[in-house]
Amino acid sequence: MPANPFDRRCEIRGLRADRLRRCRHAYVRSQAGPPRFEPGQGQGDVRRAPAAGRLPHVDRERMAAQLLLLRYGHSRIRPGGRLLVRIFQLERVNCLKNAITPTQAAILLFVFLTGSSIINIPAPLIATSGTGSWICLLAAGAAGLLLLIPLVSLARRYPETSYVQYVSKLLGKPLAFAILFVFLLYQIHMVAAIVMDIAMFLKSSMMRATYYTVFIVFTFLASACTVRIGLGKFVGMFGLLMLSVMIFIVFITILSSVRYDWHFLLPVAEDGIKPLLHGTYFVFGFPFGEVVLFTMILPFVHLRPSDRIGRKLALAVLLNMASLIMVTLATILTFGPLAGERKYSMFEVSRTIEMTELFQRIEALMGYSMIVASFMKASIVLFISNATLNGLLGLPVDNRQLIFPLTLLCAVISITVGMRGEANWNFIVSGIHPLWGILGSVLPFLVVYLVSLFRRGRKVRAGSP
Template identity: 70%
Template sequence: MRSTLTPNQAAVLFFIFLTGSSIINIPAPLILFSHNGAWISLIATGMFGLLLLIPIVSLARRYPGMTFIQYTSKLMGKPAAIFLGVIFLSYQIQMAAGIVMDIAMFLKSSMMRSTDYSIFIIFSFLAIAITIRVGVGKFVGMFGLLMLSVMVFIVFNVLLSSANFNWHFLLPVVDDGVKPILHGIYFISGFPYGEIVLFSMILPFVKPQSSDRTGRKMALALLLNTASLLMVTLATLLTFGPIAGERKYSMFEVARTIEITEIFQRIEALMGYSLIVASFMKASIVLFTSHITLNHLLGLPHENRQLIFPLALLCAIISISVGIRGEANWNFIVSGINPLWGLAAFVIPIVLVYFVSLLRKKKT
């Protein structure tokens, strides 16, 4: 497999993937589940993400140039690799469809109410498919600059909204016991931290170096992501208090509260840009890895690009069909089914393959 990424680029791509749509979509449902203990749920699940990095990075080092599908086939046989790979692929397709559907729902509910959301989905997937055809080594540079602009706007939003913060909203922390905190941990263990297993399909693209610090740099990216999510979650909680969990696209809503003289108004346009661009980048990464997964399951070389547009079309159809059932049905899938699906499709397979590799190593 041709190496096209440096460790720094891999860490940047990892941060983009983790932060992407989560920095706008996570705060409201997390606060709804965990109440004032949302920050505790975030820290705990961030530690879970760090632990999950261990098997991902270790397997990438032990089997350089091989993806999850390839070293699973080597360790457990082709039938097991196909079985785990199909489950692995199903979750990636669901992720791509869901991310783009979020973009469409946001545009329809906040900006273009008279436009059918299927239009947004079709054109979003068309743009994503065109983007990933150029290759990961090329679009990662553009994504880094775009993510920098997103983070600048997010920090700018938080700083301006600090004038509206009410620090009394942070108390009491665990008034309802630990159950809400555990509920929040369950929710974000699926999105975004359980999803990091997807990078087992990207690490083979990283150029090997004499002093391999890829794992450390990815761990730093994960810690920066956790800090970013803590920042926006606390900003939402301090602004809206008890009703923070009811504010969907919370940073967009926080931006609406900003009004400093006549200079800083209508800041929510920057948050709208941030949500769309960040979600677009994450969806591109997911469709890129799902395309590689599909190629390997079919025995095709990863350079093959013939299936990109058909795969994007499939994701678009799924996105439209799920969206037809309504936003309430989608919210149930994200908060109830998604964490279990991620555990079964991502977390359990990578841990299983990791333990098999350890047993094989002991025997040899």
């Protein structure tokens, strides 16, 4: 049994000592300064080490070396030292476990935006904006598309660097800590809210005699176990699950079309522009403003100059906008003036479908879609909050030791909110959450982007002849 903990971790992961020695000698031969790894040095041993997958690019060693320097600093890593070699091997295994492609990032963004918004958006939006709800969705979606410009720009300017790291670099640690602490609280509130919404839906629509706590505990347990397996693993699973969810939603929308009354779409903006502005504010705060949270996901995406990740993310936002417009119009066309009072709108729409005796309980498909979509979004936000907490504490961004304590905190918050009643919950979703999202994530993110532009412009002027 090795006494050194790094030796033991390497032994557990199947990394043989002779491979580590060969890697070490290759790094010693590189240079005496801060370690820089060239694509041809030590790759033979690293490629034979067991890993969860392969990164889709050549400079795998250089990426891992940059991550090591950012996390541990130059003082703790000696060129060619044993600690460097072992940490390098372990970090590469973790990077492979969490690495995703730009296409997977776009799928994850669509799952993230569509998740709980299909449940919560139509009813309060229709109650606020009436038949002009689709206009609010178009305006808020356009604002969400504009947010992708600074998002992708910062990701390319600071490759493989998380939001926590470049905020600290641009604004300084004291101000960055205050901004990121509010950012973390917003994420914790979001996770607790999503799971609480699953519990309220199950209790009010299916299992009225069951306590909220049962649904909350089991949902959080499933989300925590999902996050622990790594980002690269559950992204593929979420893509298939989201495909089934969208198929069921389109299927229910088509079946309910026989009851549509197209006169319910008129008049548009009967009460003026103020309800439309209110609805746009609500929909921008939830879900389009939540795009900012993907600043913690993009460091796990390998970005090449030829990758069109901006277009792929924009396509994900457009598909989300189209799906929300579809379910909102289906609710208006089915219920008319009463659409704003129908909570869990698509579930209520599915209950109006009457077919032959061959098809019974069609609403079960919508129930499945709502639960699965919300579960996927809760898992994504839990992963983001864990990465943010690790960054605040100075731990590696893919550290998994804090997942279960963080999950316990979110579960306690969800149970506490459930005890205050459904009316208080509706106020939180429609009033507090959009405001918190705009003030706690969107505005600080835009400030960071403006500071980065100012810094770059100042460097360009200083370097000009």
